[in-house]
Amino acid sequence: MNLRDLSGTEFPELNELLRTDAGALDITGITADSRKAQPGSLFVAVAGTKADGGTYVQDAVANGAIAVVSSHAIDADVPVLVVSDPRLYLSLSAARFYRTQPETMIAVTGTAGKTSVASFIRQIWTFAGHAAAQIGTTGVIAPGREDYGSLTTPDPVSLHALLADLAFEGVTHAAMEASSHGLDQRRLDGVKLKAAGFTNLGRDHMDYHPTIEDYMAAKMRLFDTLLPKGSPAVIFSDDAWSESAVKAAMDAGHDVRTVGRKGDYLALKRVEHFRHKQMIEVHHQGKIYEVDIPLAGDFQVANALVAAGLAISTGVEPSVALKALEKLVGAAGRLELIGQTKNGALAYVDYAHKPDALENVLTSVRPFTSGRIITVFGCGGDRDKGKRPIMGEVATRLSDIVIVTDDNPRSEEPQTIRAEIMAAATGALEIADRAEAISHAVSLLGSGDTLIVAGKGHEEGQIVGSVTLPFSDHEQVRTALEGLKI
Numbered sequence: 183m184n185l186r187d188l189s190g191t192e193f194p195e196l197n198e199l200l201r202t203d204a205g206a207l208d209i210t211g212i213t214a215d216s217r218k219a220q221p222g223s224l225f226v227a228v229a230g231t232k233a234d235g236g237t238y239v240q241d242a243v244a245n246g247a248i249a250v251v252s253s254h255a256i257d258a259d260v261p262v263l264v265v266s267d268p269r270l271y272l273s274l275s276a277a278r279f280y281r282t283q284p285e286t287m288i289a290v291t292g293t294a295g296k297t298s299v300a301s302f303i304r305q306i307w308t309f310a311g312h313a314a315a316q317i318g319t320t321g322v323i324a325p326g327r328e329d330y331g332s333l334t335t336p337d338p339v340s341l342h343a344l345l346a347d348l349a350f351e352g353v354t355h356a357a358m359e360a361s362s363h364g365l366d367q368r369r370l371d372g373v374k375l376k377a378a379g380f381t382n383l384g385r386d387h388m389d390y391h392p393t394i395e396d397y398m399a400a401k402m403r404l405f406d407t408l409l410p411k412g413s414p415a416v417i418f419s420d421d422a423w424s425e426s427a428v429k430a431a432m433d434a435g436h437d438v439r440t441v442g443r444k445g446d447y448l449a450l451k452r453v454e455h456f457r458h459k460q461m462i463e464v465h466h467q468g469k470i471y472e473v474d475i476p477l478a479g480d481f482q483v484a485n486a487l488v489a490a491g492l493a494i495s496t497g498v499e500p501s502v503a504l505k506a507l508e509k510l511v512g513a514a515g516r517l518e519l520i521g522q523t524k525n526g527a528l529a530y531v532d533y534a535h536k537p538d539a540l541e542n543v544l545t546s547v548r549p550f551t552s553g554r555i556i557t558v559f560g561c562g563g564d565r566d567k568g569k570r571p572i573m574g575e576v577a578t579r580l581s582d583i584v585i586v587t588d589d590n591p592r593s594e595e596p597q598t599i600r601a602e603i604m605a606a607a608t609g610a611l612e613i614a615d616r617a618e619a620i621s622h623a624v625s626l627l628g629s630g631d632t633l634i635v636a637g638k639g640h641e642e643g644q645i646v647g648s649v650t651l652p653f654s655d656h657e658q659v660r661t662a663l664e665g666l667k668i
């Protein structure tokens with residue numbers, strides 16, 4: 183594709199340059215990483231958190247890049263396109279370069295629940311007969327494909343290559359997770375959305391966003407900038423930030439549809455909890471539906487309603503969407519029941535790695551726990567340090583026994599991380615080795631107890647320094663359960 187077509191019309195500052203021979207350059211690839219530049223590539227220099235792409239222009243050109251995009255003039259032997267927002271350019275040009283995306287794309291944002299909602303909406307679409315995909319923290323799941331993921335919202339070049347592949351494979355419907363990093367870094371700006379969803383807002387990523395308002399504003403880019411005006415915006419109604427989200431979506435001129443107890447689109451009227459399922463009564467456009475959701479946890483009801491709202495908003499019959507909820511399978515590692523002991527204690531793996539999520543998960547299991555709640559968790563290194571004592575307090579307040587252990591220490595000293603949690607975790611035990619912490623917790627399980635191993639969910643590794651050691655909470659819990667004599 184030539185540079186003129188690739189650049190589109192969103193950057194009038196390029197018009198003059200693109201009228202020259204530079205506009206006719208045949209671009210054979212796009213990258214923001216000089217190390218991936220090849221002969222014929224366009225190199226987009228973006229300023230990042232660790233490095234400034236601008237310093238790698240010569241490397242990119244040496245690797246074969248034939249044009250460069252930058253936020254400021256740079257001396258180079260190839261044409262330099264100076265644009266106000268290189269990250270936006272990267273996303274829009276990647277979308278044009280890879281051309282196709284599944285026809286019905288939706289994105290969901292919020293501090294907790296994105297992976298679950300993306301999984302649920304994929305399951306509802308599939309139940310309704312569509313070829314559907316989900317893209318997010320747990321990777322890509324689509325017919326015939328299950329790829330393990332790393333980022334929640336992939337970088338724009340990988341994302342658009344993936345969307346084109348999915349469309350080529352026949353996927354017509356895809357649900358994406360929109361992380362605040364992804365939104366802030368314009369990773370989704372080239373995606374053509376049909377609808378968008380919001381779950382909730384809580385403390386997260388305070389290492390990246392200076393204030394919670396800044397964090398919320400990044401999330402709201404989904405509504406105020408990305409979703410085309412007049413599209414359905416499905417918003418969970420019962421969160422402290424719901425009103426702000428509704429306002430942002432209204433101000434942007436969207437068709438706002440609230441779901442939850444205070445919701446008007448899917449109004450939740452009643453919930454009855456059972457051990458592994460919940461019965462809900464939902465009102466939608468004058469009709470009453472009673473649905474059995476085969477998952478534990480109040481928060482799963484919220485996620486199921488956001489997913490059903492998005493499915494209905496993208497053309498699924500309401501009765502079909504709500505029927506599909508009866509068949510839901512939880513996303514991997516999200517309050518996932520791994521097994522039980524002979525004396526009836528339940529062992530779950532959960533991905534709660536932030537205070538609100540931990541609070542929710544521990545509160546959710548209390549109604550069906552006749553014995554004690556035993557919690558094993560840690561906090562990641564090189565991430566928000568402020569959440570550590572908060573999670574320590576939440577865990578000890580809502581559990582009977584807490585074991586503080588390691589969770590991806592990365593470049594930090596593991597004992598320092600544990601100490602920061604322990605400072606507010608009165609009475610907690612500290613066992614550094616996560617496998618040992620899990621087996622000790624399992625050995626304590628008595629009749630009616632519930633074990634929650636939180637923080638790693640679907641993850642398959644423990645990141646120590648820059649090395650990822652194979653590690654799975656699932657496997658450790660399973661092994662420990664098998665080793666029990668009772």
Ligand SMILES: CC(=O)N[C@H]1[C@@H](OP(=O)(O)OP(=O)(O)OC[C@H]2O[C@@H](n3ccc(=O)[nH]c3=O)[C@H](O)[C@@H]2O)O[C@H](CO)[C@@H](O)[C@@H]1O[C@H](C)C(=O)N[C@@H](C)C(=O)N[C@H](CCC(=O)O)C(=O)O
Nearest residue numbers: 214215216230231232233234235238333334335337361363
């Ligand atoms: C903090 C953050 O979001 N970083 C992401 C960001 O990197 P960055 O722009 O800050 O990159 P940088 O390292 O400062 O480098 C700047 C630029 O120089 C380029 N460079 C660098 C070196 C070189 O030799 N040549 C070169 O061209 C880099 O390719 C980059 O374009 O953009 C990169 C490409 O898209 C991401 O891979 C990278 O994710 C890092 C690995 C990461 O850990 N991100 C996490 C925090 C993240 O994004 N998490 C969210 C939310 C998670 C959740 O709550 O679910 C997610 O969406 O996953």
Ligand SMILES: Nc1ncnc2c1ncn2[C@@H]1O[C@H](COP(=O)(O)OP(=O)(O)OP(=O)(O)O)[C@@H](O)[C@H]1O
Nearest residue numbers: 293294295296297298319481516533534539542543
């Ligand atoms: N609607 C919700 N409200 C509160 N907590 C939730 C909700 N949904 C999930 N959780 C909690 O958050 C954890 C992560 O859930 P999920 O993976 O669906 O969210 P996410 O937004 O994708 O998170 P991440 O940003 O870490 O990928 C769950 O394991 C559970 O503990």
Ligand SMILES: N[C@H](CCC[C@H](N)C(=O)O)C(=O)O
Nearest residue numbers: 535561562565589590637638
């Ligand atoms: N994807 C998120 C969550 C990681 C969860 C936890 N296991 C940790 O390492 O902090 C991140 O990288 O911040």
Ligand SMILES: [Mg+2]
Nearest residue numbers: 296297319334
């Ligand atoms: Mg996620």
